[in-house]
Amino acid sequence: MKITIFASIIAALTPFATAKKYVWPSLYDEIEEILSLQGGYLSRRFADGRTGGIDGSIWFELNRVENGGLAFNNTFNFFNFLYSTRASAADLLAMSVIASHSSCGGTTKISFCYGRVEAEEAGPAGVPETHTPLETMLARFATAGYSQEDMITMVACGHTLGGVHSVNNPQISIGDTNVYNDTVTHFDGSPNQYDNTVAVEYVRGTTTNPLVVHTNSTITSDKRIIRSDKNKTISALARKPSVFETKCANIFSRMIDTVARSVKLSPPIEAIDIKPKITKLYLDEEGSLVFSGRVRVRTTQGVKKGRDPSDLSVHLTFANRKGKGSTVIKTEHAGNSTGLYGETFAWYEFSTTIKLSSGISKFNIHLTVPSKKETTKYTNGGHGYLVDDSVLYQEDVSCVSRTTMNGTRRFTIRVAVQKEQSSSPLTLEIVRFEKRQGVIVRKMGIETVNFEPIGESSGIWVFFEATVQLATSAWSTTFDIVSEGMRKHPGKSGYPEANIEFLRTQTCPRVSS
Numbered sequence: 001m002k003i004t005i006f007a008s009i010i011a012a013l014t015p016f017a018t019a020k021k022y023v024w025p026s027l028y029d030e031i032e033e034i035l036s037l038q039g040g041y042l043s044r045r046f047a048d049g050r051t052g053g054i055d056g057s058i059w060f061e062l063n064r065v066e067n068g069g070l071a072f073n074n075t076f077n078f079f080n081f082l083y084s085t086r087a088s089a090a091d092l093l094a095m096s097v098i099a100s101h102s103s104c105g106g107t108t109k110i111s112f113c114y115g116r117v118e119a120e121e122a123g124p125a126g127v128p129e130t131h132t133p134l135e136t137m138l139a140r141f142a143t144a145g146y147s148q149e150d151m152i153t154m155v156a157c158g159h160t161l162g163g164v165h166s167v168n169n170p171q172i173s174i175g176d177t178n179v180y181n182d183t184v185t186h187f188d189g190s191p192n193q194y195d196n197t198v199a200v201e202y203v204r205g206t207t208t209n210p211l212v213v214h215t216n217s218t219i220t221s222d223k224r225i226i227r228s229d230k231n232k233t234i235s236a237l238a239r240k241p242s243v244f245e246t247k248c249a250n251i252f253s254r255m256i257d258t259v260a261r262s263v264k265l266s267p268p269i270e271a272i273d274i275k276p277k278i279t280k281l282y283l284d285e286e287g288s289l290v291f292s293g294r295v296r297v298r299t300t301q302g303v304k305k306g307r308d309p310s311d312l313s314v315h316l317t318f319a320n321r322k323g324k325g326s327t328v329i330k331t332e333h334a335g336n337s338t339g340l341y342g343e344t345f346a347w348y349e350f351s352t353t354i355k356l357s358s359g360i361s362k363f364n365i366h367l368t369v370p371s372k373k374e375t376t377k378y379t380n381g382g383h384g385y386l387v388d389d390s391v392l393y394q395e396d397v398s399c400v401s402r403t404t405m406n407g408t409r410r411f412t413i414r415v416a417v418q419k420e421q422s423s424s425p426l427t428l429e430i431v432r433f434e435k436r437q438g439v440i441v442r443k444m445g446i447e448t449v450n451f452e453p454i455g456e457s458s459g460i461w462v463f464f465e466a467t468v469q470l471a472t473s474a475w476s477t478t479f480d481i482v483s484e485g486m487r488k489h490p491g492k493s494g495y496p497e498a499n500i501e502f503l504r505t506q507t508c509p510r511v512s513s
């Protein structure tokens with residue numbers, strides 16, 4: 001029998017109440033990775049985003065005149081691919097501010113905190129437009145908690161990048177309204193660089209910013225704002241690049257961390273030092289356990305002395321199902337990646353098979369500096385990195401069919417469960433995305449489906465399957481395999497309950513004819 005429950009809304013990721021020591025695995029592994037892996041091997045390709053107001057309510061405001069333009073939809077379309085139960089649209093939008101700051105040369109680190117609660121409706125109307133009078137602008141900023149100086153700083157810092165598109169604002173940026181022949185009028189002479197050129201050019205009187213120099217005075221809102229304190233704030237920003245840098249980092253930090261009183265943001269995310277990822281743990285046709293994965297090592301300069309990927313080797317040691325023994329698994333250096341503000345990482349991969357009679361319960365990670373013959377052991381805060389082989393995701397035979405039927409495709413998931421646990425409740429929790437009228441960000445719900453035995457077994461394992469129909473239009477989604485029989489995480493609240501979590505659907509291989 002199949003029970004289906006459709007939960008309406010997914011609860012926001014509950015941030016840690018206090019900064020705790022990281023224990024693997026964690027519910028924030030995903031968001032940490034999107035933030036940390038900006039370029040290179042296994043990059044999450046977050047790239048740079050755009051600034052906006054930060055409960056994600058801007059998603060609901062796309063049809064309002066002040067947000068007009070494809071740029072927003074384009075940005076959000078891009079985020080959609082990273083948007084999940086572990087990364088809210090509002091958090092991704094906040095992260096885009098930091099990513100664009102860092103990737104355009106900003107050097108003062110802006111911390112990223114997660115835990116923004118997704119807006120369920122549009123925010124109040126009345127985001128200032130170019131023709132909005134100064135008094136109204138000041139009042140709007142004051143309502144949001146920003147002084148006149150803050151307002152001028154925000155305008156200058158926001159307009160150090162980019163420009164105005166003729167496609168969206170032909171009355172401001174003179175040019176074609178055809179998307180394929182867009183004219184961009186830049187705010188300053190270095191539109192791709194986070195620097196104080198925008199302020200310097202204004203003070204010198206050489207600015208090209210259309211919101212300052214436009215002949216139609218209704219449009220020159222930047223000029224009205226900047227002049228409103230007799231050029232005091234802009235002059236300070238123009239005088240010293242370091243002042244501009246510090247003030248901008250500060251105002252962006254305040255902007256993205258402005259949330260409703262009921263929302264509690266996490267402490268700033270720091271890149272995790274040593275982080276494993278199990279990519280495969282399943283029973284193969286020969287009856288062995290396939291165990292593959294990778295270890296990410298933080299190699300950022302100045303963080304850990306002597307962490308040079310060209311003089312580093314990594315191995316694992318694992319204990320059998322009963323917690324005994326210490327078998328070595330070697331790894332290969334597979335690549336490097338880069339994060340924000342100079343973070344770097346090196347990846348070490350492993351793939352092995354484990355005898356059924358042995359099994360696996362946990363492992364430790366060892367880092368060796370060959371030139372110094374020094375080895376450091378990492379034990380996940382003394383818990384070991386726990387692996388539970390009592391329930392296995394048989395990923396080689398779990399996939400979404402390529403055949404479409406009535407607009408849906410069948411997704412079959414197979415698991416192998418140790419006999420002694422086979423009577424414990426076992427469910428699939430799959431995330432469904434729902435499209436909403438006029439809103440680019442889809443709503444998420446969880447559907448719960450029971451696994452059923454298929455009447456096959458292998459050694460101490462019995463096989464179960466669950467099937468669901470997925471909309472053909474949904475390109476991919478995530479799911480958890482939830483077993484009450486699995487061991488609990490050593491950490492307390494805020495950690496995953498079972499450890500086969502946040503898996504991603506994959507399409508079945510093409511059948512060769």
Ligand SMILES: *[C@@H]1O[C@H](CO)[C@@H](O)[C@H](O)[C@H]1NC(C)=O
Nearest residue numbers: 174175176177178181182183
């Ligand atoms: C592109 O826009 C410019 C400026 O508006 C115009 O002169 C030109 O003819 C347009 N080109 C095409 C191919 O439409």
Ligand SMILES: *[C@@H]1O[C@H](CO)[C@@H](O)[C@H](O)[C@H]1NC(C)=O
Nearest residue numbers: 202203204205227229230231
């Ligand atoms: C502010 O600076 C601009 C550009 O240099 C200048 O034209 C304007 O007169 C200044 N305004 C005041 C009040 O100093």
Ligand SMILES: *[C@@H]1O[C@H](CO)[C@@H](O)[C@H](O)[C@H]1NC(C)=O
Nearest residue numbers: 130131171172216217218219
């Ligand atoms: C100046 O800009 C405003 C706002 O876009 C517009 O309504 C007005 O017609 C413009 N005036 C002139 C003279 O073009």
Ligand SMILES: *[C@@H]1O[C@H](CO)[C@@H](O)[C@H](O)[C@H]1NC(C)=O
Nearest residue numbers: 308309310333334335336346
């Ligand atoms: C990773 O970086 C190190 C130096 O930091 C370099 O020696 C090595 O070739 C890089 N490896 C890969 C796979 O890119």
Ligand SMILES: *[C@@H]1O[C@H](CO)[C@@H](O)[C@H](O)[C@H]1NC(C)=O
Nearest residue numbers: 404405406407408409410469
């Ligand atoms: C497809 O949908 C139609 C109408 O809803 C239904 O009658 C039919 O049984 C469905 N076919 C399958 C294979 O589910």
Ligand SMILES: *[C@@H]1O[C@H](CO)[C@@H](O)[C@H](O)[C@H]1NC(C)=O
Nearest residue numbers: 062069070073437438439440
């Ligand atoms: C942005 O996307 C929404 C939802 O798909 C759509 O209703 C809206 O027309 C789009 N806006 C633009 C400017 O394309």
